[in-house]
Amino acid sequence: MFDQYLIRKDSLKNDYIDGKAVGFQFAVRIADYRGCFLSLHNGYYISCDGTEYPRELQTFEINGKAPRTYEELKWCAWEHWDYDDEGIVHVKKEGGLEKGTHHIGLQQSILAQYGYMPWDEEWVKNPPVPGSGAGAGKTETICYFDLELQDTCGCTCGA
Amino acid sequence: MAIKRGVSLYSYQQTQFFRQLDWKGQIREVRENLGTDGIEIINQQLIPHYPFPSEEFLYDFRSYMARYNMNAVTMDVYLDVHQFRDHVMTHGEAAEHLKNDIRLAAKMGFKNVRCLVLVPIDVIEACIPTAEKYDIRIGKEIHAPWPIKPGNYVQPKKGMAAGINFRAVDEMIELRERTKSPYVGLVPDFGIFQYRPSEVTIAYVKRHAKNPEAVDWILEHAPEYGHDELIDVVDEKFPGHGIPVNQIDRVALHKSCCAPEDILDVLPYIVSIHGKFYNMTEIPGKPGCYEDKCIDYETPMKYLRENGYDGYINSEFEGQRDQQDMGEENLVSEIEQVRRHHEMLRRLTGEA
Numbered sequence: 001m002f003d004q005y006l007i008r009k010d011s012l013k014n015d016y017i018d019g020k021a022v023g024f025q026f027a028v029r030i031a032d033y034r035g036c037f038l039s040l041h042n043g044y045y046i047s048c049d050g051t052e053y054p055r056e057l058q059t060f061e062i063n064g065k066a067p068r069t070y071e072e073l074k075w076c077a078w079e080h081w082d083y084d085d086e087g088i089v090h091v092k093k094e095g096g097l098e099k100g101t102h103h104i105g106l107q108q109s110i111l112a113q114y115g116y117m118p119w120d121e122e123w124v125k126n127p128p129v130p131g132s133g134a135g136a137g138k139t140e141t142i143c144y145f146d147l148e149l150q151d152t153c154g155c156t157c158g159a
Numbered sequence: 160m161a162i163k164r165g166v167s168l169y170s171y172q173q174t175q176f177f178r179q180l181d182w183k184g185q186i187r188e189v190r191e192n193l194g195t196d197g198i199e200i201i202n203q204q205l206i207p208h209y210p211f212p213s214e215e216f217l218y219d220f221r222s223y224m225a226r227y228n229m230n231a232v233t234m235d236v237y238l239d240v241h242q243f244r245d246h247v248m249t250h251g252e253a254a255e256h257l258k259n260d261i262r263l264a265a266k267m268g269f270k271n272v273r274c275l276v277l278v279p280i281d282v283i284e285a286c287i288p289t290a291e292k293y294d295i296r297i298g299k300e301i302h303a304p305w306p307i308k309p310g311n312y313v314q315p316k317k318g319m320a321a322g323i324n325f326r327a328v329d330e331m332i333e334l335r336e337r338t339k340s341p342y343v344g345l346v347p348d349f350g351i352f353q354y355r356p357s358e359v360t361i362a363y364v365k366r367h368a369k370n371p372e373a374v375d376w377i378l379e380h381a382p383e384y385g386h387d388e389l390i391d392v393v394d395e396k397f398p399g400h401g402i403p404v405n406q407i408d409r410v411a412l413h414k415s416c417c418a419p420e421d422i423l424d425v426l427p428y429i430v431s432i433h434g435k436f437y438n439m440t441e442i443p444g445k446p447g448c449y450e451d452k453c454i455d456y457e458t459p460m461k462y463l464r465e466n467g468y469d470g471y472i473n474s475e476f477e478g479q480r481d482q483q484d485m486g487e488e489n490l491v492s493e494i495e496q497v498r499r500h501h502e503m504l505r506r507l508t509g510e511a
Binding site (some may be wrong): 111114 | 173240319
């Protein structure tokens with residue numbers, strides 16, 4: 001669900017540290033009709049122009065806090081990602097993305113469930129790798145987006 | 160006494176997603192355009208900072224409901240057993256979770272919580288004292304493909320259906336009879352009377368299948384196979400079809416999991432009812448009258464009417480998610496779909 005609307009179309013930007021592009025970011029919504037405990041958030045399948053960027057290269061920014069890894073989020077059992085809120089996915093990529101349009105593939109993995117299931121113990125030991133469809137909640141396909149990189153400059157001039 | 164109409168704000172999930180109406184706007188829509196008072200909510204959709212909403216929000220909600228003379232019928236609550244990630248939630252932890260939802264429902268003025276069909280029966284039993292203290296009934300959802308009468312159902316091993324406990328309804332009725340607690344009940348979902356896949360579902364699955372003819376084959380041949388067997392045959396006949404098991408289940412549906420008269424078996428235990436629907440279309444030759452062509456409403460509603468059910472049927476629109484993979488021009492209007500559903504409910508309750 002929300003297949004075509006999981007990424008905000010005008011949100012693709014590069015991330016900069018000291019004026020140097022170190023990766024890219026985009027804004028996402030939850031692929032469900034309800035929010036979730038942050039601990040359930042298990043990362044994304046992300047591809048950009050054919051290259052995959054695994055969960056270890058991603059951090060997630062939500063609730064006004066600095067971006068966190070999924071190892072950190074795992075222990076946020078009492079913090080909620082509200083249904084109405086947008087989160088920012090940051091992806092490490094030296095040099096960031098080139099100017100222009102990029103083809104992004106996305107599948108969200110949130111270990112939301114409706115009660116006990118046969119694979120529960122397995123998910124504690126080996127959580128599903130995002131992209132397999134398992135743990136993908138209400139949007140089991142990989143959704144594709146053609147997004148225009150919004151910024152072209154690492155400074156605060158807005159160019 | 161008559162059947163009462165309400166809306167689960169679940170129906171307006173897309174409207175909320177695109178920030179076209181917030182919960183206050185949704186409540187006004189129910190009051191001003193549907194002319195009724197029943198409100199059901201999804202806790203994790205509506206409540207900011209769940210499960211720790213502010214006092215301000217709680218007061219605002221009760222106050223706004225009072226302003227429009229609304230009735231907080233049922234709050235739908237969940238069970239995410241992986242919340243703690245280092246272990247599967249124990250039944251004791253699951254009971255604490257449900258108790259907290261019961262207290263929250265009471266603070267917001269609700270009369271009932273709807274818990275999911277997969278919540279173990281001992282978890283519900285452990286919550287009865289809390290339900291009594293806060294005067295909140297616990298209604299376990301009867302959701303397709305769970306039957307009211309299990310008969311000779313075979314336990315599936317694949318997909319969501321693998322989690323099915325076919326005795327769930329019987330267990331709830333036994334618990335009610337053993338404890339004599341009126342706080343134990345059921346929330347039937349009209350999806351149990353769905354007898355074929357909705358057109359919008361078929362179209363969605365076809366758009367995403369690598370070979371859409373696999374979907375046509377399933378539609379034609381599903382009745383010939385058992386649940387798990389069908390999945391194997393589809394894998395064999397259409398290698399690399401790319402249709403997830405849960406999507407195969409949705410298009411393979413060819414017979415409702417409950418007969419319309421089964422509703423009479425659970426009538427004394429009904430807390431409230433989910434009026435599930437996917438696509439309301441005009442009935443040919445009856446301008447201004449609508450139906451969902453894949454769900455039998457008419458027969459079960461006749462039984463409910465004739466046998467004096469006087470609780471709520473709350474609209475639960477679910478067709479929007481099958482139309483969100485295309486451009487904005489293809490998004491369906493939830494507001495219009497629910498208005499059509501209430502035209503049908505008014506007609507079938509004899510209100511119109």
